[in-house]
Amino acid sequence: MELTEAIGTGAAICTTTAFIPQIIQIVKTRNTQSISLTMYSIFTLGVLLWLVYGLYLNSFPIILANAATLVLAGCVLLMKIYDVQKGKNKD
Secondary structure, three states: OOHHHHHHHHHHHHHHHOHHHHHHHHHHHOOOOOOOHHHHHHHHHHHHHHHHHHHHHOOHHHHHHHHHHHHHHHHHHHHHHHHHHOOOOOO
16 A cells, blocks of 8 residues: 555545544544534535545545445434424534
8 A cells, every 4th residue: 555545545444434422422432512504514515525525536445434424424414404404403
């Protein structure tokens, strides 16, 4: 593996796994009140666009990181949307 690929893969692992504690916290507490719906919506769209960009470049680190991040950020976003619709919190 080239140095640039190794750096990209390391960055992908760090930024992607950073979402796991947030998901665990939400699942444990069932509380998304402090999560911004607008921020997570824009962020999730940005991650989707990064994934498409990675696919066009055929860049494994970009594809892997953003596919995984899209799933994780999408989970947070869906939990937030669910809570907003149920009236548990507002954005």
